[in-house]
Amino acid sequence: MFEINGRQIGEKYPPYIIAEISNNHLNDIERAFELIYHAKEAGVDALKIQTYTPDSLTIDCDKKDFIIQDDLWKGKTYYNLYKEIAMPLSWNKLLFDKAREVDITIFSSPFDELSVDLLEDLNTPAYKIASFESKDPVFVKKIASTGKPLIISTGVSTLDEIMETIHIAKDAGNQNIAILHCISSYPTSVTDMNLKALLKLKKLGVLIGLSDHSLSNLAPILSIALGASIIEKHFTLSRSDGGPDSAFSLEPDELQLLKSDTYSSWKALGEEDILSVKVREGRENARSLYFIKDTARGEIISTQHIRSIRPGFGLEPKYLNEIIGMCATKDIERGTAVSWELVSE
Numbered sequence: 032m033f034e035i036n037g038r039q040i041g042e043k044y045p046p047y048i049i050a051e052i053s054n055n056h057l058n059d060i061e062r063a064f065e066l067i068y069h070a071k072e073a074g075v076d077a078l079k080i081q082t083y084t085p086d087s088l089t090i091d092c093d094k095k096d097f098i099i100q101d102d103l104w105k106g107k108t109y110y111n112l113y114k115e116i117a118m119p120l121s122w123n124k125l126l127f128d129k130a131r132e133v134d135i136t137i138f139s140s141p142f143d144e145l146s147v148d149l150l151e152d153l154n155t156p157a158y159k160i161a162s163f164e165s166k167d168p169v170f171v172k173k174i175a176s177t178g179k180p181l182i183i184s185t186g187v188s189t190l191d192e193i194m195e196t197i198h199i200a201k202d203a204g205n206q207n208i209a210i211l212h213c214i215s216s217y218p219t220s221v222t223d224m225n226l227k228a229l230l231k232l233k234k235l236g237v238l239i240g241l242s243d244h245s246l247s248n249l250a251p252i253l254s255i256a257l258g259a260s261i262i263e264k265h266f267t268l269s270r271s272d273g274g275p276d277s278a279f280s281l282e283p284d285e286l287q288l289l290k291s292d293t294y295s296s297w298k299a300l301g302e303e304d305i306l307s308v309k310v311r312e313g314r315e316n317a318r319s320l321y322f323i324k325d326t327a328r329g330e331i332i333s334t335q336h337i338r339s340i341r342p343g344f345g346l347e348p349k350y351l352n353e354i355i356g357m358c359a360t361k362d363i364e365r366g367t368a369v370s371w372e373l374v375s376e
Contacts, residue, residue, distance in 0.1 A: 032044075032238070033180050033206075033207035033209075033238070034180075035047075035076075035077065035138075035156050035157045035180055036136045036156045038076055038136070040209070040238060040260055040261065041238060041260050042258060042260055044260070045294050045297055046251075046259070046260060046261065046262050046293040046294065046296075047076045047240070047260060047261045048074075048075040048076050048261075048262050048263075048264075048289060048293065049075065049077045049078070049079050049159075049182075049261065049262065049263040049264070050066075050070040050075045050077070050078050050079070050264065050266045050286055051079045051263055051264060051265045051266065052066050052078065052080050052081075052265075052266070053080075053081060053265050053276045053280070054081070054116040054117075054118075054274055054276050055265065055266065055267035055268070055272075055274050055276055055277065055280055056118055057272065057273075057274050058116075058118065060122060060125060062268065063118070063126060064126075064129050065268060066078075066266070066267070066268065067126065067129050067130050067133060067135065067137075068133060069266075069268065069283040069286070070135060070266070070286070071133045071134070071135045072283065072287070073283055073286040073287040073289075073290055074290045074291075075289075075290055076136060077135070077136040077137065077157075078130055078135055078136065078137045079137070079138055079139060079140065079159055079263070080123070080126055080137065080138075080140075081117075081118075081139060081140045081142070081161075082120070082123055082139045082140065082141045082142065082146040082149060082150060083117055083141070083142035083143065083146060084113075084117055084120065084143075085110050085113040085114045085117060087113075087142040087145075087146060088109065088113050089109040089110050089113065090110065091108070091110040091111075092108065092110065093108050097109050097110065099112060101217070103217055103275065103278065104275060112275070116274075116275050120146075120149065123149060123150070123153060124153060127155075136156060136157075137155075138150075138155045138156055138158060138159065139155060139158070139159065140158070140159040140160065140161050140164075141158065141174070142161070142164060143170075144173050147173055147174055147177070151177060155179065156179065156180075157179050157180040157181070157182060158174050158177070158179050158181055158182070159182045159183075159184070159263075160174060160181060160182070160183045160184070161184055161186070162183075162184040162185055162186020162213055162215060162242075163186060163187065165183050165184065165185075165186075165188060165192075165196045166187075166192060166196075168195075168196075168199050171196055171199045171200060171203075172199055172200075172202075172203045175199065175200035175201075175203035175204070175205040176203045176204065176205070177205075178204065178205060178207075179205075179207070180208075180209070181200055181205060181207065181208050181209070182209045182211060182240070182261060182263075183208065183209070183210050183211065184210075184211045184213040184242045184263075185210060185213050185228075185232070186214075186215040186242075187215055190231065193210060193232070193235070194235065197210070197237060208237040208238070209237060209238035209239065209240055209260070209261050210232050210237055210239055210240070211239070211240045211241055211242040211261060211263060212225075212226070212228050212229050212232060212239065212240070212241050212254070212259075213241070213242035213243075213244075214244065215244075216244065217244050217278065217279045218244050218245055218246055218278055218279035219243065219244040219245045219250075219279070220245070221245070221247075221249065224245070224250045226241075226250060226253050226254055226257060227257070229241070229254055229257040229258055229259060230257060233257075233258045238260050238261065239258055239259055239260065239261075240254070240259045240260055240261025240262060240263070241254040241259050241261070241262050241263070242263040243263065243264055244265070244279040245279070246281070246285075248285075248289050248292045248293070251264070251292070251293050252292055252293060252296045255293055255296040255300070256300060262289070262293055264280075264286065264289055265279055265280040265281065266280050266282070266283070266285075266286045267280040267281070267282065268282070268283065269282055270282060315342050315344065316341055316342055316343060317341070317342070317343035318339045318340060318341055318343065319339070319341075319342065319343045319344060319345035319346060319347060319348065319368065319369070320337050320338070320346045320347070320348060320350065320351060320368070320369035321337065321338060321345050321366065321367065321368055321369060322336055322337055322363050322364070322365055322368075322369060322373075323335075323336065323337060323338045323340070323365060324365050325363070325365050326359045326362070326363040327359065327362055328359055328360065328361050328362050329358055329359060330358065330359050331356065331357075331358060332354055332356065332357050332358065332359060332374060333355060333356075334355065336359075337351070337354060337355075337369055339351060344368045345368030345369040345370065346368075346369045346370060346371070354369065354374055357374040357375060358374065358375055358376070359373060359374060360372065360373055360374060360375050361373065
């Protein structure tokens with residue numbers, strides 16, 4: 032368990048929902064502000080942005096290695112894609128200020144050390160480490176050393192690499208770590224979700240969650256049942272507006288439904304006690320032992336005196352054979368629940 036801006040996060044608490052703006056600002060600051068307002072209205076717990084420049088991530092090169100093969104962005108160079116979609120670094124303060132103005136938590140995924148320094152100057156309450164960046168030990172150590180909670184996506188990492196990332200963060204003195212199961216396909220199909228991986232991640236001794244790129248709430252709802260405490264989803268004002276991430280982003284009404292659906296899923300889990308409060312209340316309608324005829328003090332009790340009937344306020348039916356042959360300790364009216372005080376050997 033850890034907290035971000037006073038909000039406690041863990042299996043004992045409602046799911047922590049992160050709305051990822053990503054590149055859906057479409058390089059329009061007013062649109063970015065509008066996304067903040069809609070995230071607040073949807074009731075999510077936090078808003079996340081991305082802090083980088085093209086040079087944070089790659090070099091300007093058109094050799095084969097630098098040309099994207101993914102269907103969404105196929106044919107572009109990495110540099111040109113990032114140049115097209117990156118928001119200006121100056122926006123970070125504007126967005127942090129706006130989010131604080133409307134009272135919603137905001138933090139970011141940085142992609143280089145200078146971005147971490149910028150976010151520290153803005154007093155970010157947490158960091159998200161993208162799956163591709165989690166494989167860089169120097170970078171992970173830099174972020175972990177801030178002492179802020181770390182939310183790390185698995186994406187392309189193997190289990191050993193995830194464990195190594197956790198080890199690096201802990202060695203840097205940071206124990207506030209969450210690992211998000213993440214499938215790096217956009218959008219993610221149901222058959223690729225592999226949610227049982229959460230059970231393996233849970234054994235790593237950190238909080239777990241889901242960074243989901245599908246367009247339904249199926250995966251988040253199921254992940255809550257598997258122990259997820261954090262859900263991250265991309266969101267946009269409207270998928271029809273386009274943009275590089277629009278195909279796997281929720282619209283505001285869908286984001287609101289995500290919040291309510293995952294909360295309902297968490298509530299439905301209840302406690303590990305099989306006899307929940309509601310079940311215990313229902314036991315009043317179960318069978319129990321009752322006197323079915325007036326019984327005088329000292330009278331020997333037989334099956335003519337007591338029966339297993341509803342409701343459930345008397346002794347359980349399993350005690351019937353013990354009570355047969357005992358004596359009534361006082362005069363007992365028909366319809367009285369059997370209790371040990373009313374009988375003796």
